[in-house]
Amino acid sequence: MPEGNAPFSQTEYDRRIALTRTAMSEAGLDALFVTDPSNQAWLTGYDGWSFYVHQGVLLRMEGEPMWWGRFMDSMGALRTCWMSEANIFGYADSYVQSTVRHPMQELAARLKDMGLESAKIGVEMENYYYSAKAHQVFVTEMPNATFADVTALVNWQRLIKSHEEIAFIRKAARISERVIETAIDRAAPGVRKNDVVADIMHAGITGVDDIWGDYPAIVPLTPSGLDATAAHLTWNGDPMREGEATFFELSGCYRRYHAPLCRTVFLGTPPKEMLDAEAAQIEGIEAALNAARAGNRTRDIAQALVDVLQKHGIYREGRCGYPIGLSYPPDWGERTASLRVEDETILQPGMTFHFMPALWMDTWGLETTETILITDSGPAEALCNVERKLFVKD
């Protein structure tokens, strides 16, 4: 049997499972069925692009977690998970995208065999890969079980990163610097946007020295001019143009860990209102990082930004950041705490956020962001080292 190639020490996985079981116990669960691919990887090491079919990790209060998925992907689980082969389960291919049977029927039958027929089972109701249908089938097939919505139960355990995880995020940050530098370097009038993105991706996957690049959970977001008033447009084959700002929202990725970073490039001479916004944004970032201290709250970071921007006459709605770390598409955020004025989460050392004070204005967008680490004392540490400014190329 090939041994798993899980990226972390057993001590680290044991830590994660202990944390999760404490939360399970508080929720009164007998078992937890985890569908979020990031949560699966965090608990077991499982890594594969197979989340487009139903799969998950089952954790009970005792014993190893169990990975369950399509049979052909159980081969991948054997290659990537730390558990023994006895805890890897595959279902037949006839369940895949079938109109007459559903994989959750197969899972329910297994759970009954395990004696979980009347168990209290936690599921992640608000997750990309736990469909309305999957839940409906699961509940129907297990009429004696009790289901609890424990969306983000595991995600919350991920909020404070271990030293092993922070080491990975620091590696991702080295790649993030490289990809942002590549974008800034390549941006020029007449250069097709897709050619810039090709170089960005090449730099990101090449990585830095022995830090090889994994795929980020979001593709490069690189809109220019009017397109940059929208937050999430991708690229096309149009040439970049003089007189336009382009923001680059990118992340390096090392073994699924991210360190997102944005910078904006202006080709030509930026208008005064953009330079004014730049100054306000940079002052706001400094104030926010200074507020991002252990013992403060997430809302303090957001309020520090809002106060500075308002002083400069900029009224910004919406959250200005989210926790980051281990992620799979479609999102590199962890979906727990938010950096916004009503969020009450107490900041603790080891938390990592993408602090994201982007400004999307009527006719242009300006994104300058940082991945930050809450430290034992003092302001947050910005993990990437790229000059914090609007890059002007004229």
Added chain:
Amino acid sequence: MPEGNAPFSQTEYDRRIALTRTAMSEAGLDALFVTDPSNQAWLTGYDGWSFYVHQGVLLRMEGEPMWWGRFMDSMGALRTCWMSEANIFGYADSYVQSTVRHPMQELAARLKDMGLESAKIGVEMENYYYSAKAHQVFVTEMPNATFADVTALVNWQRLIKSHEEIAFIRKAARISERVIETAIDRAAPGVRKNDVVADIMHAGITGVDDIWGDYPAIVPLTPSGLDATAAHLTWNGDPMREGEATFFELSGCYRRYHAPLCRTVFLGTPPKEMLDAEAAQIEGIEAALNAARAGNRTRDIAQALVDVLQKHGIYREGRCGYPIGLSYPPDWGERTASLRVEDETILQPGMTFHFMPALWMDTWGLETTETILITDSGPAEALCNVERKLFVKD
């Protein structure tokens, strides 16, 4: 107001909406709420990496479709959809990943305002981006409405491609040839896998001449040796090794349209059993393409492959293909018909499939596949032009 940049003619969108409304009428629906990003794009042109928050397209039996999503993404909808601004709706950022409110509450309130309080509403229960929670909230907020599971209702309308769509897929196929050639060219002992992938991605996004490359819905799958016994592992930083087979499952993408293609490279001298499997696989592909004729059924393609493989002593389970075209992550399949021996779909001109007779054996994997187009008469057309064989580099 900037005009939308939807990639197809209005005639094409009108065709799609008419097809969809016929299916809606058969299902007795008053309204259809579409969450699948591919279906949203197919109906409206919407294109953005924003499917990690709740959004969708509402189609009634009259009038333009409506796009609904996060306010900041409504800017992207204005930039990419063909509809008028009056049919683009954004919800406040306070709904995003909130623990106290849900975007589906906001949608339900809008539907009630539109007089849909007691309507029969179709939803896509089995979809990545329609969570169990979203459905629960939707149903709770609209107690007088009737909900029907119409998973894949729109997907089925996408099965036969228009001439405009086939033109896009042919462009994607040009890119697929380039990326596969890049992979074959770069594979060599000692070369790090991520460096090969960096070049693959660079080639894919650069595209071919004026055919600029979009992001494929699946990242490069490039496992070697034992990892190739698993279907969906991605890459790492290990060097490629003499004596190992590596399969490359890749796709070019042009404006969200795909043409997946796989080839396998062996570094060194392949074992006889692999060469025997190669011969069987190629013979099976020829037989299957010959069976892939208008009027035949999907099962005929699968059976033709199975028969040839069995003649050579290879017993292969699982489906051997699926329809492809417009797609967003995490899957480039359309999730309707399957190429498998029990699937009854009648083949019609304009259907496009990724025919995928991959062999995952105990200690190695061999993938040689084609994107095929069902033609008016005669065997299917393979849309990519790359020699169909195991590539041996020694």
